[in-house]
Amino acid sequence: MKYFIVFISLWMISAKCFSQTKKDSLEIKRAVLDYIESQHTPNPKQMEQALHPRLVKRTFWTDKETNKDYVRETSAESMVMLAESYNRKKDKFPAVPKKEVKMLDISEKTASVKLIADEWIDYMHLVKLNGAWKIINVLWQFNDSTRHK
Template sequence: MKHLLAIFTLLSFLQLTALAQSKRDSLAIKQAALDYIESQHKPNAAQMERALHPRMVKRTFWKDKATGKDYVRETSTESMVLLAESYNTKGDKFPINPKKEVKFLDISERTASVKLIADEWIDYMHLVKLNGSWKIINVLWQYNDVKQH
């Protein structure tokens, strides 16, 4: 029984190793998340576009000022590319050394989940590997201070 357990453990490890991400994939996933935030630090629409899948949807919760009710607000790739081009043109939206910490939550062969911790907010991102490139396809974000929503 002991030998059977050892063989099963070894086979499970080999299977996980075979499916695990390569160092190249891990770096590409991290770079996509960094391109997303850095394109806002120093306005760069092409850098944002490189990070996002064309059908990416970014969501957050918001509070309607008139009714006080919560709702889900959505942003598209096109809007994010325009934001990257115009959001920080004066260089006053971020600290001199902005926070940009990427934490890997889950990685599989062609999908990944990461958490980007920025200065004022966090972004949970889903990425997909298509045609050899990692792209952000979903983002769910919130301010650290949820009252800002």
């Protein structure tokens, strides 16, 4: 019994030391919101602060001529450029855009998040480096997958 109590105590201490904090959760959500909000109101600096410089954003696409599927990739640099111009005319999003953030898993230095926006879903991986949470991977699709052409 004595060893069991010691084991449980150590397990609880170690779980506390390596689990996410409320601050981590808020910082992860902020990075995800910076990512989407920088597209709502064009803001490349806001996008840049959300992304790790080695981010890769991927989706599937279907070639119109061959009808074969393939993977398309976008870089952090391209996403920053997109944030500068994508919604400049204020015609890409509704007046009140949808931006639902679902935390799927958070560890000490990594996190998985699902962003549900108006017309698409983004699955994101974030990494905590030097105290800052950054989006490093994104896999996305339109809600209507037939739009991937």
